[in-house]
Amino acid sequence: MTSTKAMDEQEQPKSYWRWSKQDFLPEESFQSWNNYVYALSQTWLRFKDRVQTRSDDATETLELKKKSENEMKKCLNWWDLMWFGFGSVIGAGIFVLTGQEAHNHAGAAIVLSYVASGISAMLSVFCYTEFAVEVPAAGGSFAYLRIELGDFVAFIAAGNILLECVLGSAAVSRAWTSYFTSLLNRPKDSLRIKAHHLKDGYNLLDPIAVGVLIISGIIVMISTRKTSLLNWIASAINTAVIIFVIIAGFCHANTSNLTPFLPYGAKGVFQASAILYFAYGGFDNIATMAEETKNPPKDIPIALIGSMSMITVIYCLMALSLSMMQKYTDIDTGAPFSVAFQKVGMNWAKYVVAFGALKGMTTVLLVGGLGQARYIAHIARSHMIPPWFALVHPKTGTPINATLLITISSACIAFFTGLDVLSSLISVSTLFVFVMMPIALLVRSLLGIKA
Template identity: 45%
Template sequence: MASHEIDGRGGNELKKRGCGCSKQDFLPEQSFQNWTSYFKALSETGPRLKDRLLTRSMDKVELHDMRARSGHEMKKTLYWWDLIWFGMGAVMGSGIFVLTGAATRLYSGPAIMISYAISGFAAMLAVMCYTEFCVELPVAGGSFTYLRVELGDLVAFIAAGNILFEYVVAGASVSRSWTSYLATLFNKSPNDFRIHVPSLPHDYNYLDPIAIVISAVICVAACLSVKGSSRFNSIATIIHLVVLAFIVIAGLTKADTENFSDFAPNGIRGILKASSIIFFAYVGFDGVATLGEETKKPSRDVPIGHDEVLLSNLLGQARYFTHIGRTHMAPPFLAKVNERTGTPLNASIVMTCINSVVALFTELEVLSNLLSLATLFIFSLVALALLVRRFYVRDETTGSQKDRMIAMLVLIVGSSIGNSVYWAVGNGGWVGHVVALLIWFGGTLGLQLLIKLQKKPKSWGVPLVPWLPSASFAINLFIMGSIDKDAFIRFGIWTLILVVYYVFIALHASYDAAHENTRTADVEEGQHGASTTNIEEEHEGTSTRNIEDGQHGTSTSNIEDGQQETSRTNDEGQQGGASTSNT
């Protein structure tokens, strides 16, 4: 066994490799070992899909079993001040410096301050939901983990795909914006530093090689050490703060109240449209959530970090990919943590390559719309998951309580979607919004009065449950109603691609991984405590219990107390008379 490791699904031996990759690094599951196995898995798509829809993971599985699949632990080197700097550093380049000007010029005008206030309030509600989850589940998966525990595999995967999409778009936005600022420094047009390819579609025909260089530099810093990245980020953020303070002070010296004469040129719709775009500036706590696994005291430091980084951006794309790889919904090759650096090296490199390709081709305005929609979608799901977590506990909540909870959630979700669509269509008056608000209020009140809270957080919890999570869900969806239809079309296409990938690949990979140890314990079905399963070896005329994983047709263990030094004969195609001792 020194030179081999057993995969636990039938004794197949996989050679350990010092370097290099093979098929087993990407599709090691039984369903993908050959075409026969794959077609057999496809024929079982219905039952497998039902299994994954009805199965929810458990806190202890995500905290221990999933993390063990990375091979090595991530190093706990971060404190609360590191989390603050990580969040603030992101927004300085991507939120305030990149999108504020475009949102002000095109939509809100001077009313951009109101747009920021609206987005900030929505982010404040969302950050509370994230903080409770992150304190309870300090793992690299972030919102993917939270949704997997509360809403199941399929919802978590769709969210995960959009999370990764969100991070790719965010990284591409920041990388591409560097070219714009460099051009401004030399008093040039940004396109002067890009390569024009007329044969490509509009918005994708100016290639940006500088963005690729920036992405590569950031990747190297992230791969070497998360603590080193934190130090570098802290210095850069301080410089950004000084520059921002200079801009504000210099601007105030030239202030003119006449500039506010047309305060909101596009009215309330322009203000909300700007809010939907600059929401990008408030999502740093999502990245902070993925750093819980590398934080020394997450129950103390994450709430502090979250409270201080509402103005923040994204950091943890590689950590998301790492945890998704742990579940086998993405290739497990991505789950590996480098032993020396304690960072997810493979996931970081893959995400950087994807970021670079997107940044090379795509214009910033296209990216910003896609980012806001994906972000709001994820935040809405996390708020909904928190309501489920507080009002439903498996094996404890009664059937009648569960039915009432589902009914109230249907009212909350339905009224919020209706209100958003009604605003997006824009043909009606205020009556429709009032009706939707009353239905939302009734659903939230029903949760409070008709259903007893089933779970209390161990450390930090969202106050005023169910009102704050419910309000977060409703406000996020309402802001989504201000995003243009083209972004929804792209979002829908991407989600459809995710569903296809899930049905043909991720479903079967995650199913095999989840049922890999069903002979000992199905940890995802909520069985608690140590338990073992009889594995009947189909010998001719005899059946014995084998408690050593991966051994087939060999000697069996005697589990009766007091019996020692006994032996059994293995008569399944091996040499007769061979016996082994069992203790």
């Protein structure tokens, strides 16, 4: 009777909301003080083991999924993922970076800079596409690097991914407040609270950014499918604004503004393309949705390559329309499209541009929240952070704990930290992962390290 009762207790599913030591510190070295001291004495051997240890395809795609206890719901197809691509890539960057780089580095040849950066981004897309087809895991680049380059490199990548997730969301939410202020036609920092006793860069408190992060986090936690539908709507509106900007720009075009076409030479074109590469960031979020995709080998390549191809064309057309509306020396570096429309008598268009940028940042937060949570969940599955964050909720089919980690961390930073401080920290973490990915693919292709 006692054994039957014990078996029934073992068969009962665990509660999702639990706080046991095993959920946060499951490793043997944390089970007692003596174990911990012994583990410290073996640091060099453990480090050597981590450097040499590699995962394999089956572990990343099958075994580690069990650590989440519940599976994520397969509810996405290539069409959903295509819109995820638009939502995660097209934010406010295109509305700001285009003017900055045209004025400072490329001139009218800014369109060539977008072509060069688009080709470079597409090469990264091909790397992600090949991996996503063969290793359809929620961990994305983390899982790929763990298989090919080992636990140590994956550990460094995990740190960079965490940094990028938290700081990236905080930066976008701060920018959201700025564009919302512009849409209301109010002074730049009028919706922020000035804290005079804090250091510059951290003294403009932003409760709106915190609110936006919390709302987007709740939406992402509720349902992947509902988030996808909301992303469709927001991305469609953003796309309509972009089409308006392109058509209106060409309607007021003057071909004489394209001369001189290369005022800074080829060097300026490539300097600009290096900066514009970051306008293509975010496509890796598509790869993290592999576990929720109905047919990953077919849907992910279509979504990645299709969305990035169309985004490259859109970026080039927007850059060309701006260059033809205004001479590069007259382009405003802060709000290039808004100022350009004002110069041609379309003062009202600046509100359309601000609304489009606002919608773009909204989709970046939504899709970014989805992808980031899945990164965190998979990192937690490998026990590089507490496995509590790997748990998938049985009803929603989403990693709620991982989403909470990103949302709360980003909100705390966004409340205090200025956009310029955040922007300077994000690029390093992004570059590290993008540099490691082609190296990992070379290792996989040339050395055949797959399983």
